[in-house]
Amino acid sequence: MERGEMVAGLAEQFMTNWTSDVFRDRCVAQIDTVRSETHPNIDSEDKVEKFLASHSSKELEEFIFSKSKTREDYVSLIAEMLMMLRQHAGKPSVNASVLEGASPEVLEAAGISRNGLDQIDRGGANGGAGHQ
Numbered sequence: 001m002e003r004g005e006m007v008a009g010l011a012e013q014f015m016t017n018w019t020s021d022v023f024r025d026r027c028v029a030q031i032d033t034v035r036s037e038t039h040p041n042i043d044s045e046d047k048v049e050k051f052l053a054s055h056s057s058k059e060l061e062e063f064i065f066s067k068s069k070t071r072e073d074y075v076s077l078i079a080e081m082l083m084m085l086r087q088h089a090g091k092p093s094v095n096a097s098v099l100e101g102a103s104p105e106v107l108e109a110a111g112i113s114r115n116g117l118d119q120i121d122r123g124g125a126n127g128g129a130g131h132q
Helices: 003-016 021-038 047-053 057-067 071-088 104-109 114-121
Strands: none
Touching: 021 057, 021 071, 047 071, 057 071
């Protein structure tokens, strides 16, 4: 088999067979990419983020694969998990003590209202002062 035929065969397998190693490895790579962008925190109080952080990309893909009956199920669940990673993980942690002395102008430039800072002090927004 020539190299061109082999590449064409892999491409066809990727596009048609969602259970193939080629297709699944590509999905694992997508999960890896999003995880490296979002940095989920295993110590997070957010249960979804904690779950996503406590499993490898391969384990997450295997979990989704085991729940999928069709290609559509699989692709949809992968997309949903990637969206959850983006929504739940990698939220910047805020240390309220660093912001206490900031001027209103600096807080406004950072997109934090005085009320938002008060919520951080009370453990509200962004996981509280203890979420570092």
